[in-house]
Amino acid sequence: MKLLRIDLTNKKAEFQVVPQEYAALGGRALTSKIILDEVDPTCNPLGKGNKLVFAPGLLSGTTAPSSGRLSVGGKSPLTGTIKESNAGGVAAQKLARMGIKALILEGAADDWNVLKITKDGVEFVDASDVIGKGNYAVGEILRNKFGEKTGVISIGPAGENKMSAASIAVADMEGRPVRHAGRGGMGAVLGSKKVKALIINDEGAPGVEIKNKEAFKEAAQSFSKMLLAHPVCGQGLPTYGTAVLINVLNEAGGLPTENFRTGRFDGADKISGETMYDTINARGGKPTHACHPGCVMRCSQVYNDDKGEYLTAGFEYETIWAFGANCKIDNLDAVAKLDRYCDDLGLDTIEMGVTLGVAMEAGIIPFGDHEGALKLFGEDIANGTPLGRILGQGAEFTGKAYGVTRIPTVKRQAIPAYDPRAVKGVGVTYATTPMGADHTAGYSVTANILKVGGYVDPLKIDGQVELSRNLQIATAAVDSTGLCLFVAFAVLDEPEALPKVVDMLNAQYGINLTLDDVTELGKSVLRWEREFNKKAGFNNAHDRLPEFFQEECPPHNTTFDFTGEELDNLFAPIESEVLAEAAAGKE
């Protein structure tokens, strides 16, 4: 495999041999290491000094089930930290089959480009036919131009306007821009380089080499069976998608409502996964749909409007929560339209839902006003009015513009869909992950709420730091394989699942990894990310939640009651090699 380095300033590109130290890295491990090695941590994230790295995971492009995740890394304009944001869709598998281990975009062009990536290199294509357009139109124009089978990665007007909430859309199998590297404003970084889209054309690609085909096949099939046998991976996700969590979190009192005032929403039933399922079926949509070939969990869906016309897809729990409970909007069609706006304008739904809640807190529109909300997206954000530019910069920025102090962010990134006072393990992750508030970085909801991989009482502080630490390590490793994070449900419950992942890696690369090596990889990734952040100006003071989480959250009336020292203890044993080895000995 090769690195494909693209210099936008000089419009040049070249394939490079993969340095030995990158050979065993993929996905997040590779994007984070390249960014640490090549980017000045104090650089302006929108300046020529920042880089944007796209890397398929180690298993992407193979027949490993659900292994088509794409990692996108750079310095985040939202958080100022290192960032790995990952997405499904078809691009990762195509890149891997073309033998591209990572695309590295550097510098910045003077005029807008579409980059056509083939097995032979890069073509810089004039972008004037797609500039200013939303992701749906961009995808249609580019597929007409370059062929239906082409994988499209693109930004909408939000990325062009360098909004810190801008995402990078990755088209799904039907060419819809519904899978996003959403978090951290990576769309603004792509926009700053003047790249509107990448065309991933894998015609004539050699495919991924598998050293030991039989062993790989056996491991992949076993792993696939384990996924299908697990109640969450094999039943819950394919049936209801992630939206199944609305009722679960509401019941648990951890569904943040009215800008994180309470943990229960009166209108939860109207926006639940079960309601969504019935609505989709009644309107001829698809409750179950895969975002990339070979996914067995198929958590996506196609949501039609009340006339039976396609409205949106990839409609997630976090999106429904963000615009729904968090903004007190109990109208599922309105939430679906807001999701569609985010996909089309190219915005992170979590950041924007929390931003909308803060805008409501500021009195720009009242809580529950779904028509006002749609107008803010369709008129202000789409057209880049001053108000749209405020909102597009995210929750912290919006709160600051209006003097609001109730802003649910960590490291300037919006806190997602699980109240940290009622699901304390995930609160620990929000506070400490190098990514800024991010549930996927250490999804303690598993043991706190779903009772997957054991049980840790969500309302107590005991055991949460350890839980979050172990999940953050495991996640950093999983994010490097290209496997969808949702495989973790099976991995946490089924002792034979992780060995199968190791077997697949060993069979593919002809190596001899152990389970410990995987853990060590996860720790290394976290250390690299923390090292970048420290050099970028972060210290323990940033690993904290906003002070309003000291207020009690109904219905449990709990607070986020960890001391700073307890939170700081999360990374202490990982950061020191010596301590890390000692800790590994204890596990």
Next chain:
Amino acid sequence: MKLLRIDLTNKKAEFQVVPQEYAALGGRALTSKIILDEVDPTCNPLGKGNKLVFAPGLLSGTTAPSSGRLSVGGKSPLTGTIKESNAGGVAAQKLARMGIKALILEGAADDWNVLKITKDGVEFVDASDVIGKGNYAVGEILRNKFGEKTGVISIGPAGENKMSAASIAVADMEGRPVRHAGRGGMGAVLGSKKVKALIINDEGAPGVEIKNKEAFKEAAQSFSKMLLAHPVCGQGLPTYGTAVLINVLNEAGGLPTENFRTGRFDGADKISGETMYDTINARGGKPTHACHPGCVMRCSQVYNDDKGEYLTAGFEYETIWAFGANCKIDNLDAVAKLDRYCDDLGLDTIEMGVTLGVAMEAGIIPFGDHEGALKLFGEDIANGTPLGRILGQGAEFTGKAYGVTRIPTVKRQAIPAYDPRAVKGVGVTYATTPMGADHTAGYSVTANILKVGGYVDPLKIDGQVELSRNLQIATAAVDSTGLCLFVAFAVLDEPEALPKVVDMLNAQYGINLTLDDVTELGKSVLRWEREFNKKAGFNNAHDRLPEFFQEECPPHNTTFDFTGEELDNLFAPIESEVLAEAAAGKE
């Protein structure tokens, strides 16, 4: 003397005995120490956890010349650092004469207040007659209500709207709101506590106790003579005000022009101190005017419009530079109107001039468009439109909203009127001071350009770190005395001046300070401020200039070429007590 602690949440106030460790502190030393001792560095600056401290200097209220400076301290909503912002006007002397060593505002009220401060305590007065009004109207209404002799401290609409560029206005002897604690958004902190104004009524005040009156009188008179004998303090400032620097910096190639693109402005002559002097005289204004009783340098002035009507006063070099050269506006009347808007709306002129330059960079209005600029202030900022709310949050915020990367800030505070590539010593101060970019924190322009206190070549890096270090230490001490920083010109050139300051302090308090004690006080203040900042989340990565200062600046085509290590070396010897003592031994 007493501390007067005002709890806005419960509308209670009480006089408190001054703790022994605060006895020798005043001004900046006292505000910074109280903030370090009492405020959680990770708090939201606009939340109830922040405090706002007003402290007259150690010599304020006495007959020491030019000793009426007021320090205002808190955690800054602009920078996130500790902040001491200081201002002239009459309030400091009145507070000192009332025996108030510091006013400490804590918590936050639910409704707007005017605080009437007398020797007997605090009265919470309904503010409905002044809410929403500009500082000029507020001053008029409150003086009509409380008497012409009353000292008024107030915020304009910017502070009410919690804009990060909001200042706190301190009325001068004529009751005009033209002296401001400008930097760092302290007006937003006062606004967050729902205090629109403070009335400082010193009727029946006992005055400042002087232990040794004869010695004090002798020292004060000698010091006064030295000020009057110095060419800058006794001639330059009283004649032309600070605006004399326009031609000086333009000549030196250090007058930042067009958002810091070059160091010379074609239109400099039209906005120079000399032109201002002629204009003022031709229109019947006052070229020379003191901001508080007993100032011998009288650098203020009264600037009338072309009909001979009062337009503005306290019209500084930095203001004229910020809206003038920096925005390529060569119309002095337009700049005066922008200054008036800032005074009335309650905004820092440096932050807003740099913000306007960034807005021009973003293409909101063209460079040089003074009519467009006036409209942005009169319509957008005054009315709090979304665009006004962006601009009112300062330069970094505005740049971010529009995806601009050429943003001249350090720690999110706008870089002032001296290009750091052509006046490298002050660039070192911008990078390293705990305050965010602030020329007054270590005014190396003295030795770099004015050849006061020696000469250090402004275009070379040699000696700049030491120069800035020594000035930062001295400034922290001067800011604690209540003396105007401009006494530094005489102090740097006249070896007998600083001993007279020490004599005044010793005579007033009946103590035995040495010159070394004054230096040690300065170092202590810097250490306290750095300690707060570290706990607030700052590290060396924040002590850097934006990357575009690596571009060459005409006419000298120099860059800001210090290494990070060189900059970090500034505080290293101060931060360690041992090293500090060693360094003191060498001096």
